Amino acid sequence: MKGCPTQNVTWRELTIGRPEREALNRHKGATVWLTGLSGSGKSTIADLLAARLHSEGVHTAVLDGDNIRHGLNCDLGFSPEARTENIRRIAEVAKLLTSFGIINMVAFISPYSSDRDSARKIQGDGDFIEVFVHAPLEVVEERDPKGLYKKARLGLIKEFTGIDAPYEEPVNPELVLHTHLETPEESVEAVVAHLRRAGILKEE
Secondary structure (H helix, E strand, O other): OOOOOOOOOOOOOOOOOHHHHHHHHOOOOEEEEEEOOOOOOHHHHHHHHHHHHHOOOOOEEEEEHHHHOOOOOOOOOOOHHHHHHHHHHHHHHHHHHHHOOOEEEEEOOOOOHHHHHHHHHHOOOOOEEEEEEEOOHHHHHHHOOOOHHHHHHOOOOOOOEOOOEOOOOOOOOOEEEEOOOOOHHHHHHHHHHHHHHOOOOOOO
8 A cells, every 4th residue: 555645635724623622512533543453352442432422412422444445445354464554544534534523433353453543643642542452362252252263164154254364462551441341331331431531531
């Protein structure tokens, strides 16, 4: 993927910017990047977190890996190069949502640490919150809500993360959720608590 051409292209500053939107929202924008194996609970937590925050009047968005591949990234496969482009695109979308003063939850496997690091660099300082949604492989295989691990073990799906494609665990995430030990609701409360500590949400 070549860099974006910038010749004859100028970034336009708008009258209503991030400070004005955050003041109206009464909370800051941020990207909560949920990474983990398929079946670890990323999408469930993102959905519950959005509902929890919405009930408090917080402006949210959920960017789910499967949903995004139905549209924006429907042209991408699952090779390492395609996965990298998949993450690059969604990181740029997440940056825009953050700049609009929205707390957006990104639920992507995002298996490569270099891609997650690149996604962090796209964001501003303090805007990117990496949340490792951790569950051991044997646990997510037992859950297997979509039957994907079974298909991967049978060789029906190639380059499946955790089976014949790697997952590189985060080294220094802002938060680790152990979804094999806690309920989805407990995981959501842990994220909310972090958002308050980070000053993105106001303290109660």
